[in-house]
Amino acid sequence: MNNVLLLTGKPRTGKSTAIRKTIEWIGPNKCGGFYTEEIRDDVDRIGFRCVTVAGESIEVAHIDSTSPLRVGRYGVMIEPFEQIAIRSVQQSLQHGQVTVIDEIGPMQMLSAPFRELVERLIADPPHIVLGTVCLDAHPVIDKIKNGPGVTVYHLEEHNRDTVPGLLANEIAKRLR
Template sequence: MNNILITGKPGVGKTTLIKKLIEELDLDAGGFYTQEMRIGGRRVGFKIITLDGEESILAHVDIKSPYRVSKYGVNLEGLEKVGVESIWRALEEKDVIVIDEIGKMELFSPRFKEAVNSALNSDKITIATILLAPNPYTDKIKRRQDVKLFYLTQENREKVKEEIKDILQQLL
């Protein structure tokens, strides 16, 4: 079971958990994180940051795009150039693939789905955050036999981190 998925409500610490695991276990990882963009305390968008430091805007209130989630226009080109390419690079060069996240904004991209499927079908370890809400694509991923799904809460964060650490140490 080399695919580890983490779900939970927004702001519960999914991204932070993955960052801690990579740091504490010194994982040879590639892929990307998603991070909020704020101006004066107000969220205005999200950016993608690869594990090797490349950045792109994923979505922003000022982006005019046919792809929208709530008030945010989604930047598919940025997602594909930076996020999707980081998954393909990790598949070729790294032991661990990080995908943060498999969410509503990212699912507009067929190229993103193709890269996710390749990562999950590979022999590499994939650690990903995944949409909590029902969705046909993500629900299918959650039901895969080769996936271990964790539901993260503020109360179980430390316990989940230790469980995932144990799994990773056995796989590496």
Template structure:
């Protein structure tokens, strides 16, 4: 039995869109859904950075921005960079960390909880408190995670490798930017799972459904573990 579901795939393939669609479907089914997703920020048609957005409220905070060359070089403190983007660690932690803690609080409804983490990537992993919260949530009996992890060009970050290696995690590779068809597959899969049971586990998984719908050569989503 697995507990957590993660999507992976190259940038721009539609992981975030799939997670948003799936979290909306889960919320409609009665699950308590929390967490955040990452969204591009564009100005004049050019990508200038990324924001993190709360799934339930739409509240957003800065994750990273392209460094302004006119900015003062005398600003104190360590600078965290991924490529041309400077990570705003304070903004990210101020928005994301309370969301993890709120999932431990009692909720109304049938007790099912799903926490969205989009994504566990290089920018987010500069935060040691974030890493601790992810590990605690993975081990928590209170909720399941619906998240995304990147495909690394080199050795994957330690936490990503840890997530992939867990027996209670199912990882799907998104293989096409045609996210509407992929979303239908993922939502059908979650429907087969009957969302999430009160213990936080995805249930009712059909092996034949996985093999026929998700694991064929022409599949839009491919599972990396069949149990």
């Protein structure tokens, strides 16, 4: 049985929302790791925040960031991302929780320690991993999506309300 369950889909189809709903159904006490939230102004998305399942959060990308690391229009702040994301994933593994990783994308792949951690988890998942991956081609992310023990679910507008229940059921089977 595959222990790595990953969601993919176009931007803004609801991947992070589906992850949060799945966490609610599984039970937040059974999950660790992190998910991503948009930072918005009155009109548009202007950045991203990394939020641990335990509730800690930090801004990790913003259009006004002076960071030289850019993905699209966003300046990516690697150090804050690494501090919160890597620690939350490691704590989840230590506690034997479902490990949530939202997202495995181009911004996150700028962090070598994070990339190495994810590659190790995918190569030999000691626990259940629930995450999201970008839809677009990316050499490292494509390798992750095609890793052994990985099941990729494609999220679209027509199935985004049912996928969290499907994921929660799949995870419940693995927790037994």
